[in-house]
Amino acid sequence: MSEAERARRLRRRHMHERQAVIFGVLLSFLALSFVVAAAVYTGNLNVPFFSRAFTAKPSPTATHDPQPCPPAGALPVAAGSITVNVYNGTSATGLAKSTGDALTQLGFKVQTEGNAIASYIGTARISFGIQGIAQAYTLAAHVDHAELQLDTRKDASVDITLGSAFVSLKPTDKVTLDPNTPLAAPVGCVPYDQLATAPAATPTATSKG
Structure with missing residues (x-):
């Protein structure tokens, strides 16, 4: 086997090894993301920007201003x-x-x-x-x-x-x-x-x- 052929095979092997490492990292990241997302969704992990409590819209409530007093001595109206x-x-x-x-x-x-x-x-x-x-x-x-x-x-x-x-x-x-x-x-x-x-x-x- 010539030196050139040996060098090509070595480069291909290194390329395959790098690809395997990259794919492994990506798969690990995806798995970790899934675990974190599941924990946030179920409430087991509190992340402010992703928690449901942070993103939920507040429920509308009635607002009551001070009410006017009836005029002094005013009687009920028929x-x-x-x-x-x-x-x-x-x-x-x-x-x-x-x-x-x-x-x-x-x-x-x-x-x-x-x-x-x-x-x-x-x-x-x-x-x-x-x-x-x-x-x-x-x-x-x-x-x-x-x-x-x-x-x-x-x-x-x-x-x-x-x-x-x-x-x-x-x-x-x-x-x-x-x-x-x-x-x-x-x-x-x-x-x-x-x-x-x-x-x-x-x-x-x-x-x-």
């Missing part, structure tokens, strides 16, 4: 004098319609039933202007854990946006309103003239409310 717009802030079909029917049976003047522009996480949000504070508190007496929000409307109408935690109105025997007793100011409320007002909402009314 249901027949309160104009209510009912909006569905959930994906449930017909919630605004069924709740509007229930409010009508209680004597409220339901003007609009429809879907809210945005979903609401919570029981219900009652929106109203300065002229409708007593009306809003009267309506809120029929809803557990309602959020009261002052906006810029000029009339005494009241909007109620039903949220994902809403089930139904309170039973009438659980509604504690006395037409001759002033509305009670809840703990933590703020005089309405000290609150920033939100723009009046214009939810979309549809037949699916």
Whole structure:
């Protein structure tokens, strides 16, 4: 065998050895990557940039601004004098319609039933202007854990946006309103003239409310 042939065979052997080493390293890296990925996925390894807790989107929650206090000495308003717009802030079909029917049976003047522009996480949000504070508190007496929000409307109408935690109105025997007793100011409320007002909402009314 000539020296040239021996040199070629030696080069080929070295090339095969290098290829074997490279393939071995690649296979080891792939195996290690699989093990790490499995550990991260199952929660056995906490890697900030890959952990599910790091990448998960936070769940939406209801935000509650301070609610305005009722005017001193303000009495509950007769249901027949309160104009209510009912909006569905959930994906449930017909919630605004069924709740509007229930409010009508209680004597409220339901003007609009429809879907809210945005979903609401919570029981219900009652929106109203300065002229409708007593009306809003009267309506809120029929809803557990309602959020009261002052906006810029000029009339005494009241909007109620039903949220994902809403089930139904309170039973009438659980509604504690006395037409001759002033509305009670809840703990933590703020005089309405000290609150920033939100723009009046214009939810979309549809037949699916």
